[in-house]
Amino acid sequence: MNASPWHRTLLRQMARTGLIPDDVTDERFAALLQRVSLSYDDADKQRYLHDRAFSLASQEMQDLYDRLQEASQSEATVQRDRLKAVFDTAATGLIVLEDNGQIFDLNPVAEMILGLDHDTQVAEPIGSVLVTADPEDPSTVDLQHAIATGENWRCSDVLLMTRTGTLSASLLFRPMASGGGVLAIEDITERKKAQAELIWRANHDSLTGLQNRASLVDQINRGLQRARRYGTSVAVLFIDLDRFKRVNDTLGHAAGDVLLVECARRIGSAIREVDTIARIGGDEFVVLCENLTTDSAARERDTREIATRIIKAVDEPFMLDGTPAYVEASIGITFSQGSPVGPDTLLRDADIALYEAKQSGGSALAFYDDSMIDRMQYALELERQLRRALPTDELWMAYQPILALDGDNVIGYEALARWNSPQGPIGPEEFIATAETAGLLNDLGRRLIRRSLHFLNDLPGDLRLFINMSPSQIAADGIIEWFDEALEDTGADPRRLVIEITETAALADFRIGQRLAEFQSRGIAIALDDFGSGHSSLSSLRTLPLNLIKLDRSFLNSTVDDPRAESLARMLCDLGHALGISIIAEGIEDDDQRRFAQDMGCQYGQGILLGPPTTADQALEHAARHV
């Protein structure tokens, strides 16, 4: 503002025109100049304010802009850091590509998958680091095309060559609007292995590595096709291991598994190269024999040879943690016939033949024929009848006396199971075998033993009762406890009880010996039944805790005109005497046989001549007469 009442611009203009304020004496002129001066002042004030305001506003806008930019830069930094973190920690390999296909950036997973070094690869063309194992594979060319045209592209499986080897990869390219794009790369090598493993598992038995049922069915179908094409025949061998369950029960499942693996190996080494082996159940194996002649006699001979090799291989003891274990192979065999058959039919027929083979004891083989179906149906009917009869009186015990041969004194009675079925009497061998196959033997045996113990209580004096038990009954879980309970319930005296046990290969199982010793510790005597038949093993005499031996009836039948058999019988009796074991001769039917038995040194005898099996009442009457 001016000290002078008039604006300095006005004063300057007045001076230039030669006018000084003192010259202005006219009032109206002075008023005019005053107004002009005020207008100048107003304009100055306005300009000052305008300039200041717009300078401040500009500064404010600049500050605002700076703050916004700072915020947006900081936001951009945060965003970039986030993206970088995602990029660096992504489980998938990521390669950011320029629009010319050069690598702009790649994350650690991509470096790892491709065996690359980050710094040396940036700016390299993607084609130089992504090399297909197959030079003919068009994948990398397709990728280059997708980058150039900005299109989505995917390749779900490509074999790549890297510095460290080859790998299976899945590739996915996504273009970016701003050019170039991102290539996602995933190493699917392990996934493919896992898939292959899954497929293998679907077709193989995990324990033995053999083919499983599904795979076997395919194999049989292919075998049948080949047989038709080449005019050959195939055989299906259904193999079941006898007494495998006992190995599992006694030595544990781990040992059982070891046995199965070894068994698979043995069977595999017993068959020919063209044959296939599969495991289709716990202890069930199937061998498919191909390229057999269609001549029935020749193919049966060839197949029998193979089956026999298998049986022998399985018969050898299995050493499980230093303990020998014994199983036997039963084999059912069937052939592809002239008429078209499928895998199911062949497996069913072989299974039927297997049943037949098992009926004839362990280590046996049987060829399928149509009559087996009838027999099997009969066996199934028998089983059904037996289940029904179990709680009834149709099953009963007969008792046959055992006498001292030096007089006529009865020393006891052997309890023998009998079945009067509605269709007529059924022999013990038949129904006991059926019970064993059907898993009913334990139940049946325990029911009959309980009845016999009541009979024992009725027997006068110190007469003994001989009862029969199979190795499987003795090996059954809880048999000792059950026996103790049965003895207590019935009040029977264990010292008057004799358990007869048939000599079979199963007796080699050391646990049987332990069980027998436990029975013996309760005062129960142990007798080895049918000694000298079948699986005669002198080692049984040493290892088993025996009190009595029952000499098999075959000796009395054959020794009369067979000097060698007689010598053998005498030797066995001498052996028994030497070991302090009493001997009972079985099957004495006439006086010659009785004399012969006495002559050999048998202290006791049993047979039709000495007394047939009778009902319990008759036996008690008999006992009363002979005590």
Added chain:
Amino acid sequence: MHTSLATWSPHEGWSKDLRTVPARPGSTVALAFSDPTVDTSEALQQLRAQVPATVIGCSTAGQILGPRVDPAPLVVAITAFDTARVVGACTPAGGRTAEDVGAVVGRELTSAAHGEHIAGVMVFAGGLTINGSALVNGLLRHLPPGTPVSGGLAADGPRFERTWVHFDGHTGEDCVAAFAVLGQAVSFGHGSQGGWDGFGPRRTITASEGNVLYELDGQPALALYKQYLGDRADELPSAALLFPLTVWSENASSGLVRTVLSVDEQTQSMTFAGDVPQGWSARLMWTSLERLTEGATEAAQACHDDPAQLAVAVSCVGRRLVMGARAEEEVEAVLDVLGRSAPMIGFYSYGEIAPKDGLCSLHNQTMTITTISEQIPAP
């Protein structure tokens, strides 16, 4: 309808003999606007005594008469209607809210009209304490729907210390006075235009209460104004008129202009002539002489009343401060549109009231024109 213009000054007295002026009792209104620094009470008494009219007016920041600004300390326009009637009302605020006071006046006018058609209402109110927005709302509440209301808030030059309202020979500080013209033959025209432009950043009203503004963007509003005014901060509050504030809600298509009435150093607050709601956006405004003149022209053009038998120009004190000695340029611009012979009276105010876009409301920093004309019915 006949309008006579007159002036009064202490030295020269009345410019004409009031007793010769045409006037009919009940049909005449005398608008009187005075310089608050000059005692005009005796002149106003004379006016009341010599003219049978409803005398109404207020103190100003500059009196307008014809093309002149401040031709005399008191300017008067005496309008006698041929057929229309004039009714007036006046009430002191008396501690009531502006809206309640407006309602009282509105009710009185409606009552006095006895059901006759109200062609238009003009209102004048104390300019320092009365919230103009609320006053208009109260008035409209009791007037027949569609009644146009215009007028302005009394002023005290650039001082913002005391304002006066005149009514029928009385003068009061904190009053509201209004008159209504009754009759179908009379028509009112209105125009209101600013000529201000926003500048600088958009700000947010972060603390306010009614028409009291405390903070913009979390900073004291007064400090911001002082920063912008620089040396001229000493001239507060009038200097704040150089930077009126435009305020708008989030969804509004255009903003309202607010003029500062007073400042409070203690609370760092500023009181405006209208509400400044918290949460609304705000921006400083600026203008130039040319833009203000353009605004005045546009305001006159919006009146659509040709020829005007009375024109009342109410312009904002802020415009006067910007234009300084050249304030008459906007008055001339108005007469250029209405016709140089149009009888025009007016004043520089602390707030203008007029309908705009169909709504009567308080304006700030505008030139507001009300034109009144009466058609003489055919005999």
